[in-house]
Amino acid sequence: MSEKAPEHLDIADELIAEAHSVSRETIPDDMRPWMAETILAIDTFSRWTGYVVCWLIVPMFLVMVYEVVARKFFVAPTMWAFDISRFLYGATFTLGAAFALSRGVHIRADFIYRNWSPRTQARVDLVLYILFFFPGMLVFMWMSVDYAFEAWERGERGMDTAWMPYMGPIKSALPVGIAFLLIQGVSEVLKSAYASIHNRWPF
Numbered sequence: 001m002s003e004k005a006p007e008h009l010d011i012a013d014e015l016i017a018e019a020h021s022v023s024r025e026t027i028p029d030d031m032r033p034w035m036a037e038t039i040l041a042i043d044t045f046s047r048w049t050g051y052v053v054c055w056l057i058v059p060m061f062l063v064m065v066y067e068v069v070a071r072k073f074f075v076a077p078t079m080w081a082f083d084i085s086r087f088l089y090g091a092t093f094t095l096g097a098a099f100a101l102s103r104g105v106h107i108r109a110d111f112i113y114r115n116w117s118p119r120t121q122a123r124v125d126l127v128l129y130i131l132f133f134f135p136g137m138l139v140f141m142w143m144s145v146d147y148a149f150e151a152w153e154r155g156e157r158g159m160d161t162a163w164m165p166y167m168g169p170i171k172s173a174l175p176v177g178i179a180f181l182l183i184q185g186v187s188e189v190l191k192s193a194y195a196s197i198h199n200r201w202p203f
Contacts, residue, residue: 020104021047022191022203031202035190039202042187043102049180050099053092060088079163087170094177098184122195129189137182144174 022043027036067081100106113121150156152168195201 020102020203022187026203028194028198028200028202030198031194035194036202039187039190042183046098046102046180046184046187050096050102053095053099056088056092056095060085060092063088079161080165083158083161083163083165087165090170091173094173095180097177098180101181101184101188117199118195118201119197119199122192122201126189126192126196129185129192133185134182137178137185141175141178141182144171144178148172148175 022039024040027040063081063084067078067085070081071077097106113124116124148168148171151166151171156167156171157164158167191202
């Protein structure tokens, strides 16, 4: 005989994206107005960029379906489907990273992290953002801007397929995605600063 299902399920887990979202209803009353408005503005921006970027999955799916149908049923494989699908996948991954960060779904050693108090979690996050995240992302941004600019300047083309697509557009997604990440990082630092003082997260 099966056991009775629990009447209440605990879904307030750090692994669940909605538990990390911030809104005007969840912002604490004791948070400074400038901090609250900055967090809300950045999280809203990241949310809408995430909503827009996720639509890249649709053309990627259609391209892959078209290639399979053309190849299997009409023996007419394309030269461009592989490139388009990997470009769209790369753009989705890169441009959507800030949205993932805003929802708290980036990979971490959660089996350790979840057992800490909010104050300890926040202090560790704060140190890691300041010492590693921002310096690393700024260096990555500098390198990726040069990487994308050079692709446009030279008219660089992909040499690993017969289609030889121009690489400038897809390489430009990298610095844009990093810029989104840096912006969202400011929000995460403010959340961590608040939690490190008050021992509770503002969501």
